[in-house]
Amino acid sequence: MTTAFLLLVVVVLLALVFDFINGFHDSANAIATVVSTRVMSPRTAVLMAGILNLIGALMGTEVAATIGKGLVDASSLTIGTVICTLIAAIIWNLITWWQGLPTSSSHALIGSLLGASFASAGGGLELIHLDKVWAKVILPMVCSPLAGFVIGFFIMWLLTWAVHRVALSRINATFGKLQIFSAGFMALNHGLNDAQKSMGIIALGLLLTYPTEAFTVPLWVKLSCAIIMGLGTAMGGWRIIRTLGTRVIKLQPIHGFAAETTASIVLWTTGHLGIPVSTTQVISTAIMGVGSTKRLSAVRWGVVGRIVWAWVLTLPLTFALSAALMFMVKAIG
Numbered sequence: 001m002t003t004a005f006l007l008l009v010v011v012v013l014l015a016l017v018f019d020f021i022n023g024f025h026d027s028a029n030a031i032a033t034v035v036s037t038r039v040m041s042p043r044t045a046v047l048m049a050g051i052l053n054l055i056g057a058l059m060g061t062e063v064a065a066t067i068g069k070g071l072v073d074a075s076s077l078t079i080g081t082v083i084c085t086l087i088a089a090i091i092w093n094l095i096t097w098w099q100g101l102p103t104s105s106s107h108a109l110i111g112s113l114l115g116a117s118f119a120s121a122g123g124g125l126e127l128i129h130l131d132k133v134w135a136k137v138i139l140p141m142v143c144s145p146l147a148g149f150v151i152g153f154f155i156m157w158l159l160t161w162a163v164h165r166v167a168l169s170r171i172n173a174t175f176g177k178l179q180i181f182s183a184g185f186m187a188l189n190h191g192l193n194d195a196q197k198s199m200g201i202i203a204l205g206l207l208l209t210y211p212t213e214a215f216t217v218p219l220w221v222k223l224s225c226a227i228i229m230g231l232g233t234a235m236g237g238w239r240i241i242r243t244l245g246t247r248v249i250k251l252q253p254i255h256g257f258a259a260e261t262t263a264s265i266v267l268w269t270t271g272h273l274g275i276p277v278s279t280t281q282v283i284s285t286a287i288m289g290v291g292s293t294k295r296l297s298a299v300r301w302g303v304v305g306r307i308v309w310a311w312v313l314t315l316p317l318t319f320a321l322s323a324a325l326m327f328m329v330k331a332i333g
Helices: 003-036 042-057 062-070 079-098 105-120 130-163 168-209 219-235 238-247 253-272 279-292 301-332
Strands: none
Touching (some): 003 042, 003 105, 062 105, 062 130, 079 301, 130 279
């Protein structure tokens, strides 16, 4: 058994660990609102999200291709670069999960990949496709949360106008049922968007170990990432569910439906365009936009401030952490 194969096994195992943590770290994205509005029990909601995450993960590879070959010069990296990327992303996810912060697993992985690539080049940017990073990461990082806020506000405004003469009990009953479908659609899109990041990293490891001209994601990679993310989601991330579902704003079924529908529209679009956006950021700002239709003071902006700071710091801190790990690996030889 060669050293290269053993290192590939390490990459696969670390990628699946990241995928699992991503599942329970980001399970709140799909089910925080449906749990907080008491439409579904936590256990049922988590089970539904886990199954739909698995199905969504098998629906495409566009985002995987962006992660695996679109942001960095894959041909000039080493398997050590991929290992440092995964370790840094896992550390960041565990820290933010412990703090109950709904940060982006996507940006943790991307920041770690860019940092490790920077260190692999000896502290240079020649291995990083800066134009692709700008177009596929930086711009969407700004635009997708804004889209979540604006679309969420607009959808909630339309719904409020449509039901303003309907009894509250009837509104809650109707949108309680509709919210089950919107939460399911959100879970499906979370799988489509997030599981592909781990697929892309494993495919990158395969490409570095067994070089080929074409970048492909084998079926076993798709299945393993889909299953592991589904299992991670089924474990649930209750700390983050509590933050998104109750601490940002008090939600009713109609608000949950509007937020989930908004996030699903954004994620479905970006997933099929191969843009690795943050599901966490999109659903969080959708909740903020929906809540703002009540009144701006209804949103707990102190909690929002902590969330935004975590978003802003994710890319630079994971970049620095993975770069430091990669410099250590190179120093050790």
